[in-house]
Every structure is written in structure tokens, then in C-alpha cells.
Amino acid sequence: MCIDLQMLSAYMDGELKEPYKTQVKEHLEHCAACRNLLEDMKKLDEKIQKDVFLEEELNRNKDAIYKKLDAKCFGEGRQVSFFRRKIQMSIPTAITAAAAAVFIFVGGFVFFGSNAKETNDILPSFSVNADSENVRLVSSGKNSLDDYTLEEILQYLDGKGYQVDISIKGLQPLEEKGE
Amino acid sequence: MEIKSTNREDFRKVYDANYTLLMQVVMHIVYNQEIAEDLVQETFERFYVKNISFPTMDDAKYWLLRVSKNLALNHVRRNKREIQLVDKVKKMPSETANYFDSSKAVMEEEDRKAVRDAVNALPENLRSVIQLKEYSGLDYKAIGKILGISETNVKVRVHRARKKLEEILSAEDKDVY
Numbered sequence: 001m002c003i004d005l006q007m008l009s010a011y012m013d014g015e016l017k018e019p020y021k022t023q024v025k026e027h028l029e030h031c032a033a034c035r036n037l038l039e040d041m042k043k044l045d046e047k048i049q050k051d052v053f054l055e056e057e058l059n060r061n062k063d064a065i066y067k068k069l070d071a072k073c074f075g076e077g078r079q080v081s082f083f084r085r086k087i088q089m090s091i092p093t094a095i096t097a098a099a100a101a102v103f104i105f106v107g108g109f110v111f112f113g114s115n116a117k118e119t120n121d122i123l124p125s126f127s128v129n130a131d132s133e134n135v136r137l138v139s140s141g142k143n144s145l146d147d148y149t150l151e152e153i154l155q156y157l158d159g160k161g162y163q164v165d166i167s168i169k170g171l172q173p174l175e176e177k178g179e
Numbered sequence: 180m181e182i183k184s185t186n187r188e189d190f191r192k193v194y195d196a197n198y199t200l201l202m203q204v205v206m207h208i209v210y211n212q213e214i215a216e217d218l219v220q221e222t223f224e225r226f227y228v229k230n231i232s233f234p235t236m237d238d239a240k241y242w243l244l245r246v247s248k249n250l251a252l253n254h255v256r257r258n259k260r261e262i263q264l265v266d267k268v269k270k271m272p273s274e275t276a277n278y279f280d281s282s283k284a285v286m287e288e289e290d291r292k293a294v295r296d297a298v299n300a301l302p303e304n305l306r307s308v309i310q311l312k313e314y315s316g317l318d319y320k321a322i323g324k325i326l327g328i329s330e331t332n333v334k335v336r337v338h339r340a341r342k343k344l345e346e347i348l349s350a351e352d353k354d355v356y
């Protein structure tokens with residue numbers, strides 16, 4: 001019986017365990033058909049590999065980015081200013097899992113959001129959901145904000161040095177209720 | 180050897196050991212160097228902010244790969260419209276097409292494009308597995324850890340992806356010739 005193709009594929013990747021590995025090897029020694037199949041598989045693999053990116057290209061800005069990160073994370077006399085952390089700390093953890101709308105007031109703009117899963121990534125300390133569909137510029141409709149996520153907006157504002165306050169509509173932090 | 184994400188030396192070590200790998204993985208999702216660099220930088224920022232310890236370098240690596248991959252996929256999802264627009268522009272026949280390109284370089288570029296299109300035609304569950312396998316040099320076990328699936332599942336998906344790619348690419352050859 002000839003080798004199952006899935007097994008051959010694993011064999012090619014060096015992922016086949018004993019005793020199968022030896023069995024496949026022995027079979028290949030006397031079966032030209034399977035040898036050909038393996039050759040074809042290797043050729044396909046070489047073809048797929050053509051879309052690999054060169055290391056020197058990938059590393060073009062490796063050092064520059066490291067410097068930025070090092071300054072941001074470990075730079076002397078620099079307070080850590082990741083916006084996520086700031087926001088995270090300003091929201092009571094007690095409201096985790098609350099489904100509510102998020103309002104962010106920045107100058108005259110109001111962004112609001114509700115119900116999506118992205119916020120969990122952005123603001124892990126609470127699971128209010130917001131996504132770009134719910135983020136709108138309500139004061140003046142100059143540009144559409146539909147293309148931006150809450151995160152990008154916050155990042156942008158943070159980058160511009162705004163103090164960003166987030167309030168949650170219809171929810172009192174549990175702490176204030178004395179729980 | 181424990182790795183602490185907020186320890187400067189550990190951070191440096193982890194950065195050096197994984198930057199290229201993360202770039203390779205993210206590039207195969209966004210196909211844009213600048214965007215990939217931003218996303219990889221953000222991944223390391225999250226790594227630091229997360230302030231956690233990893234039992235081994237490998238665990239840190241799996242975490243970073245998972246996060247960068249998800250950031251990249253989110254980016255693509257969010258910017259679908261813009262990306263499609265850019266693709267359309269790219270596909271328009273260019274008047275400045277260089278007729279003096281050596282035919283070998285042209286062929287290679289075409290091969291690369293055919294492969295990329297074929298890989299992108301795969302369903303997401305096969306695509307991420309085969310990309311990690313082919314472009315990151317990771318073994319089945321590592322890929323399973325990153326994607327949260329079993330080693331056996333990785334084996335199955337690698338094979339299925341190859342089978343599909345073979346079908347797509349050989350169909351294309353027939354179209355051309």
C-alpha cells in the first residue's frame with residue numbers, strides 16, 4: 001500500500017514520528033510513484049517559498065524601531081505614557097462585563113460606541129464594546145470617522161496631547177455605590 | 180529562564196530574537212512594509228504594557244506572534260475598502276511598464292504574485308497555518324500553540340492547504356499555456 005499524502009506531507013516537513021518515519025523512508029526506497037509524489041510536493045513548496053520576504057528588507061528599520069521602543073519603555077526621566085494604560089486606570093474595574101455605551105469627550109467632539117468586541121483589546125479592564133460603526137463625530141461633520149476605530153481616534157488624540165476623558169452612560173461605578 | 184516583559188534586558192533579547200519573524204508573519208497579512216513595522220512596534224508596546232512574565236523565550240514568542248497576527252488581521256479587516264482600492268490601482272495596466280525588465284525578473288515576479296494570490300484565495304483557517312509553516316520556519320507544535328489548535332490539526336491543515344494550492348496553481352498554469 002502506498003503512502004497517504006498527508007503522511008508524506010508531514011514526512012517532508014520532518015514532522016513524522018517513529019515508527020511511521022522509518023516505514024515511509026523504506027517505502028520510498030522501492031516505490032518510484034511515491035518518490036515522484038514527494039518530488040512534486042517539494043516543488044510546490046519551493047514555489048510557495050518564492051513569496052518569502054528577504055530578511056535584510058524586513059530588518060530595514062529594526063534598530064530605529066528598537067530605539068523608539070526603548071526610549072518609550074525604559075527612557076530615563078520619561079514617564080510611561082501609553083494611552084491604553086492611562087485609560088485603563090481611570091476606569092473602575094468593577095464595571096467589567098457591563099454592556100454600555102462609551103462616550104468620549106474631547107473638546108467639542110463626542111465619540112460614542114456600543115456593542116462590538118474590539119474594545120476588549122483596547123481597554124482590557126472593561127468589556128464595553130465599541131467599534132468604528134458606532135464612532136461618530138457629532139459636532140461637525142467635516143470628515144467621516146467611519147474609517148477610524150475608537151482606538152485609532154484615541155491614539156491620534158493622545159498623540160496630539162489631548163486629555164481624553166471617557167464616561168460611561170447609564171452606569172455608576174460599583175465602587176461609588178459602596179459595594 | 181524566565182522572561183519579564185518590563186525588564187530592559189529581557190525586552191531587548193526578545194526583540195532581537197523575534198523582530199524579523201514577526202515582520203515576516205505580518206508582511207504576509209498586510210503586504211506593506213510601513214504598516215507591518217507599525218504593527219510590529221505596537222505588538223512590542225503591548226508586550227511591555229502587559230507587564231507579564233513568560234516561563235520561556237518560546238512562550239514569549241508565541242504570545243508575540245499571536246498578538247501581531249491578530250493586530251494585522253484586524254488592520255486588514257478595518258481597511259478593507261482602502262486596500263481593495265489600492266489593489267485596483269495596482270492592477271490597472273501601467274503605461275510606464277518597463278519593457279526592458281529582464282524576462283527572468285518578470286517571470287519571478289509573476290510566480291510570486293501567482294503564489295500570493297493562491298495563498299490569499301485559501302480560507303483563513305488554512306491560510307494562516309500554511310503561511311506560518313512556509314514563511315516562519317516554525318514546527319507544527321509551535322504553530323499549534325500560536326493558533327490554539329492541536330499538532331494533529333496543524334498537520335491536517337498544512338496538507339489540505341498544499342493540496343488546494345497545488346490545484347489553484349496548476350489550474351493557473353493551464354490557463355496561461
Ligand SMILES: [Zn+2]
Pocket residue numbers: 001002003027031032033034035
Ligand atoms: Zn508508493
